Amino acid sequence: MLSMGIFHRQRIYCFFFAFIFTSCIQQKSPDIGHINIEIKINRFDQKLGQLTPKNSAEKNKTWQKTYPNFYSDFMNYMLEAGDPRDTLTAVKNLQQIAGDKDFLALKKSVSETFPSLKEQEAALKEAFQYMHYYFPTSKTPTFITFFSGFSVQVPIGTNYVGIGLDMFLGADAPFYPALRKSIPHYISKRFTPENIVPRVTETYLRNVIFPEPDHFDSFIDNMIYQGKILYLMDLILPDIDDTLKIGYDAQQMKWANEYQTSIWAYFISENLLFESDALKTQKYIGEAPFTPGLAAGNAAAPKLGRFIGWQIVKAYMEEKPETSISTLLDMKDGQQFLQESRYKGK
Secondary structure (H helix, E strand, O other): OOOOHHHHOOOOOOOOOOOOOOOOEOOOOOOOOOOOOOOOOEEHHHHHOOOOOOOHHHHHHHHHHHOHHHHHHHHHHHOOOOOOOOHHHHHHHHHHHHOOHHHHHHHHHHHHHOOOOHHHHHHHHHHHHHHHHHOOOOOOOEEEEEOOOOOOOOOEEOOEEEEEHHHOOOOOOOOHHHHOOOOOHHHHOOOOHHHHHHHHHHHHHHHHHOOOOOOOOOHHHHHHHHHHHHHHHHHHOOOOOHHHHHOOOHHHHHHHHHOHHHHHHHHHHOOOOOOOOHHHHHHHOOOOOOOOOOOHHHOOOOOHHHHHHHHHHHHHHHHOOOOEHHHHHHOOOHHHHHHHHOOOOO
8 A cells, every 4th residue: 555645545536517418319320430529638647757856846836737627636635635726735745745655656557557548549539429429518528647546536527537547557456455445356356447438438427427316216216327327338338348337247247147037026025126215225236246145155246226227228228219318318207217118127
């Protein structure tokens, strides 16, 4: 674990802006070639790698001008190194960070793992072409890469999406075992380069395109919201494997598909669909290594509420293929949605 107190705190911050979106009718394979967008990832991680105790004052001044929104958030909330406008405090903390051996080790690992992000730029371009196709008024954000000592993976702020490269170094990166108390292995094993595009897409969908409501009236409402997010990922990331969308490994995906009918029967038999107490259903929605009580040997896949919600939404769109994306997202009555989907566990 990083030794600097400022540099290693595990806190997750997400900043987002909202806009009104429209949509067009769903198509199986829409033509996005005419959607002209350019994506160039801003490598702040490389600029941060140039930080030294001697140039900290100069860098602090320059970065405030170059990254007015991102750098303020980075210093205040990701590094927790103080407001960059408070020059004395900010520079002192940057000097300490720049000389820290853990900072230097992390800088080296990020640099070696990501000498280029051309592949990610191409994949993000395609994803946001699809994003513009389905949500024509959406804006393409500025993408900024950084490392912060494992504080946040994909922060979204005013006019930017951040990509914390230190949280995509690969499942076997030597830093992650020391973080097990705050970031368990079942989560850090997904900290791989191939997760960058699906995690950026999911975070953008959840915070900008289709924010989660403050409260769900029932478990079925929550399931269907989660299912809609995954369905949107199907549309926007058509070539990405389903395991990367939901965060399963191959065995978990196989289990969930094989026992889909039994999972649905269990939810019904336990009277969970219209349960309003989120504490009773959170274990079927939140991150976990497995779902307890459903299989021997901890074999049951986690996040089964999300998985089943995904199947319900797909069933609905197969039943009513004429439904526009805006209409789909506007539907709030989970019970009615379930009935019209005609989903029966498969």
